[in-house]
Amino acid sequence: MTIEWKPLVSAATLTTTPVSLYTVGGTKQASIQAASAYNNTAGSLEVYVYLVPPGGAVADDTTTVFRDSVPANKTLSLAGLVNHKMAAGAQIYAKNSANGLFLNISGAEHS
Numbered sequence: 312m313t314i315e316w317k318p319l320v321s322a323a324t325l326t327t328t329p330v331s332l333y334t335v336g337g338t339k340q341a342s343i344q345a346a347s348a349y350n351n352t353a354g355s356l357e358v359y360v361y362l363v364p365p366g367g368a369v370a371d372d373t374t375t376v377f378r379d380s381v382p383a384n385k386t387l388s389l390a391g392l393v394n395h396k397m398a399a400g401a402q403i404y405a406k407n408s409a410n411g412l413f414l415n416i417s418g419a420e421h422s
Contacts, residue, residue: 312421313421313422314419314420314421315419315420315422316344316417316418316419317417317418317419317420318415318416318417319332319333319341319403319416319417319418320403320414320416321415322413322414323405323413323414323415324412324413325348325358325406325407325410325413325414326407326410327406327408327409327410328406329359329361329404329405330404330405330406331402331404332402332404332405333402333403333416334400334402335397335398335399335400335401335402335420336399337399337422338399338422339399339420339421339422340397340398340399340420340422341397341401341418341419341420341421342395342396342397342418342419342421343392343393343394343395343416343417343418344393344394344417344418345388345393345415345417346390346392346393346414346415346416346417347386347387347388347415348379348381348386348389348407348412348413348414348415349381349385349386349413349415350381350382350385350386350387350411350412351384351412351413352383352384352409352411353383353384354383355381356380356407356408356409357378357379357380357381357407357408358378358379358380358381358387358389358406358408358412359376359378359405360377360378360389360403360404360405360414360416361374361375361376361377361403361404361405362374362375362377362395362401362402362403363401363402363404364400364401365399365400365401366400367401369404375395377389377392379391381412403416
């Protein structure tokens, strides 16, 4: 087994619409080891992260959704995402309640 530690999502600028930020490629699997969101605005913002299984969609009931409030001008650790495993073809989507959030997720790909 080969393990490659890497950023899965690197300083992604979030919008108010869910966007695919990472897809587990080929026959690999991935695991999330750290995640954080930075809010550069003067007010609190909500971050939404969706773990979508292969063949799934953001809007269906198979999607795992994490939601948290990021205080103004702060970075928040998204501990609820840590240690989640993703199969080949699974995706990470994210959005925020208003523009001004940046998302970082690091982890490992296993093949």
